[in-house]
Amino acid sequence: MKRLFALLCICSTFFPSAVFAKELTVMFHNTPISYVQNPTIKNGITFVPMKQTLETIGASVTWNAPTKTVIGKKGDTIVSTCPNSTTLIVTSGEKTQRISLEAPAYVKNETMFVPLRSLLQPFQADIIWDNNTNTIQIESKDFVIEKTEKREIKNKNGDVVWKANVLYPELQGESEAIKKINEVIANDVFTSLSAMENKVSPDNIYVSVVPYSFDCNYNVTYLDNNTISLLLDYYEFTGGAHGTPFRQAYTFDLNTGSQLQLSDLLDTDVDSLVKMTFKNNIQKNPENYFAGAEEIVDSAYFMYDFYIQPNEIVLFTQAYLLEPYAKHYQPAIIDMQNVVLKREL
Numbered sequence: 353m354k355r356l357f358a359l360l361c362i363c364s365t366f367f368p369s370a371v372f373a374k375e376l377t378v379m380f381h382n383t384p385i386s387y388v389q390n391p392t393i394k395n396g397i398t399f400v401p402m403k404q405t406l407e408t409i410g411a412s413v414t415w416n417a418p419t420k421t422v423i424g425k426k427g428d429t430i431v432s433t434c435p436n437s438t439t440l441i442v443t444s445g446e447k448t449q450r451i452s453l454e455a456p457a458y459v460k461n462e463t464m465f466v467p468l469r470s471l472l473q474p475f476q477a478d479i480i481w482d483n484n485t486n487t488i489q490i491e492s493k494d495f496v497i498e499k500t501e502k503r504e505i506k507n508k509n510g511d512v513v514w515k516a517n518v519l520y521p522e523l524q525g526e527s528e529a530i531k532k533i534n535e536v537i538a539n540d541v542f543t544s545l546s547a548m549e550n551k552v553s554p555d556n557i558y559v560s561v562v563p564y565s566f567d568c569n570y571n572v573t574y575l576d577n578n579t580i581s582l583l584l585d586y587y588e589f590t591g592g593a594h595g596t597p598f599r600q601a602y603t604f605d606l607n608t609g610s611q612l613q614l615s616d617l618l619d620t621d622v623d624s625l626v627k628m629t630f631k632n633n634i635q636k637n638p639e640n641y642f643a644g645a646e647e648i649v650d651s652a653y654f655m656y657d658f659y660i661q662p663n664e665i666v667l668f669t670q671a672y673l674l675e676p677y678a679k680h681y682q683p684a685i686i687d688m689q690n691v692v693l694k695r696e697l
Contacts, residue, residue: 385576
């Protein structure tokens, strides 16, 4: 036993990674980045593949072969460096500056590695180190930014009788996929907004303490370097005890811009799984549903949508289909560990 302990001590002295090494995990918004070439720590500095890291936070990346330079662009910020350089050149608008890298960039297996903290400094990303799990968390402050649209309608007396407050997400990046996603979301938002606005007859609305309104908020429920899932929650108030909610869910492939369906995610009979999941939820929580909700699931009137959150696919229906107003959007959960997935999530 003493000889074994001595051997372990010798190994840990000369080859510390052989005994106590932990796998380094880099996360982006709570989801591991699936690096082709693994990040590494040298002399206390974390090196990451430059191209894949920048693409993960929404930047487009190109390679300048004559100068052997990797160039990343996100919004109006451009960063670049080359092998063995100790400088990251940063251009933002008309201003160019040079940031000192913590250690020289290098190439391994045809992949450029750079210090993580220096690379992300121009993009104002937060980097959080968890020593217990050997995990680095990257939180980009501006991959998803909030856009706002406010409108109001007044009657002939100048009283505001209708107002809209719409918040919706816009992804930051130069790729065609990002542009495609933003177009889909913006088109849906402004189509809904215009439809509500065109219904308003300002001089036929009674001026009350609370004017009629149309609101929209959003929530990003899942984000990794390949997939984003989000919700748009609309609420229309036209008098009465309460307004009418409507939820629109999206799950996009960040590499293609395509909107994903459940059949793109699950390697199974989707229709049967969905119906079984809803029915199980109704049977477990009958107090949240209308009588006869299970029959509606089997009917031609049944419609549902879904979104992703970590380790789960969440199914839901619009208000009043299966449940009363006070219980709307009851989540029916598919545990990802219990199904076969077609793509990594």
